[in-house]
Amino acid sequence: MRKAIYWFRYDLRLHDNPGWSQLVANNDWVIGVYVLPDRWLRPLRYQQKSLGIHRQHFLLESLQQLRQQLRTQGSDLMVVVGDPATALTGLVERWDVSAIATGEYPGSDEQGDVQRLRDKLDIPVRCHENFTLFDRAELPFALADLPLIFSQFRKLVEARPCSMPLPRAPNLRQPVVLEDSPCELDQWLGIMRAQQLVQPADNRRLPFHGGSTAGLAQLQYFLGEHKLISNYKNTRNDLDGWDFSSKLSPWLAMGCLSARQVVRAIKDYEQTHGANESSYWLYFELLWREYFQWLAFRFGKQLFALRGVQNKNPLLSFYPEAFAAWCAGNTGNQFVDAFMRQLAATGWMSNRGRQIVASYLINQLGVDWRYGAAWFEQQLIDYDCAANWGNWQYLAGVGTDPRGRREFNIQKQRDTYDPDGEFIQRWCGN
Structure with missing residues (x-):
């Protein structure tokens, strides 16, 4: 039986996830793993932790939903708190897997995790592009020639078509059955409570909920159901409330939504209702997001x-x-x-x-x-x-x-x- 691990990081979704789809197509048994880096939970860079209360809760909700989705497809999700390279090396040995895939991400710490894992293992660790709008091969320049002014980058890429988002992969041929507990989510919740990392009650909080279902629902809410995008250019500088901006950024940042899904939704809206300055402006802001991703790929630790x-x-x-x-x-x-x-x-x-x-x-x-x-x-x-x-x-x-x-x-x-x-x-x- 061919076994593989998909290492989820900033791609907490099954749709438009090429690495997951390829593993499912080429292996009999595929398990999802999420490793919460323990370095995120202690003050490091400039006296701050990497992961605060609000994002912890959003991440927990996203992982809980991802686990449910994986189980409906015959897989499961193991969640571990620790060092990614060390944790994954142990799981490879426990399950005797022959391949690992993950999404590519421009953060220098995250790239370092991948390299350390490759140094520890003698099986393939493949990275798939799923966080950016364009793949590297689709850019009209080499990474070393990335323009250092956004407007120059925008003029080169804004009219280029991006790939269509992929559908969800089919169910696994061989259901995953784990004898031990497949998830440390409950333990993680206990750690949060012990450290008093509970989300403060405040009736002014915005209704962000983690997971791809909530992300897709917000995409439909802003572009479809209420057509709020039609006036976005006029409302985008408001300071408070829910409807004045898309609010898609948490789902994009965690990978519950892909940038390609958002662009596909923008194009669908424009085909039905016509393009205008506001629909373009949402795409314009996705291009800013895209520019910073490639800037981080190019400059690495210099970003900090x-x-x-x-x-x-x-x-x-x-x-x-x-x-x-x-x-x-x-x-x-x-x-x-x-x-x-x-x-x-x-x-x-x-x-x-x-x-x-x-x-x-x-x-x-x-x-x-x-x-x-x-x-x-x-x-x-x-x-x-x-x-x-x-x-x-x-x-x-x-x-x-x-x-x-x-x-x-x-x-x-x-x-x-x-x-x-x-x-x-x-x-x-x-």
Whole structure:
């Protein structure tokens, strides 16, 4: 019997998952494995954990649903907390598997996990492209020639067709039967409770729920059922609420949805209702996401360097008290504080808000941009390594913005986007 492991990482779905589909087609017995890196649960980079409360809950829900879906297809999901290379090596020996497949991801830590696993094993460990809109072979340039200005990248790729999303693979030929417990999800929940990592009750939290079913439902809600995309360009700079933006980013970041599924939905909408500025703008923002992924593939660990991809000194330092006040939403600037309290309570912040608070940390407080990026990594429910660190570099003037550091006039932003103070009252009011 040919046995294989599919190592789920940022692709917690069975549809449009080429690696899973290939393993099912070529093997009799395929088990899904998710390894939660234990490094995510302790402070490492810039005094922050990689995984905060809100994303933990979203991830747990996503894994619980993935396990149910795998079981309906004759497989199962093993969830382990530990070092990915070590955990997977042990499972290969236990189950006597002959191949491992996983999705390719641009994070340097994640690429390092794959290389260490390959060094430990003498069986194939294949990476499949499933996180980006385009495969590397579909790009009209070599990775080394990636444009360092987004508009140049956009002009080269925006009119190019991307591959159609794949359907879900058929059921396994040989059902997976495990004698021991196939999942440590319940144990993981116990660890979270013991560490008091429980999601705070707050009636202002947004209704994000993990899993591909919820992601597909939100895609239908925004583009189909309510046609909210038709006015997106006019509403996208709102600060609070559910309907003004697509809210697809958590499902994209965790891989419950693929970028290709979103583009397919945009094209379907345009064929039925006609293209407009708003439908294009959602695609435009997917291209920004795409650009940051390839930027991370090209520059690797330089994505986390103080001097950024430009190797330029941002002239920033670290001021612990100022940084702590920013994190807690106690800077004294009510507009900034409202956004930071929103983030702590919900794990989410509007794109406009992210730019405003980042500008304040960098330009008004003079704090090393990497601490802000690490705080976002811990707090955001939709954390995406490439987009998060790439955007912070961009605003700090060490990334790919040809105009240098971006400084926002905070008072002007407040007058424009919260003229009546409703947002401030909601998050800073007594």
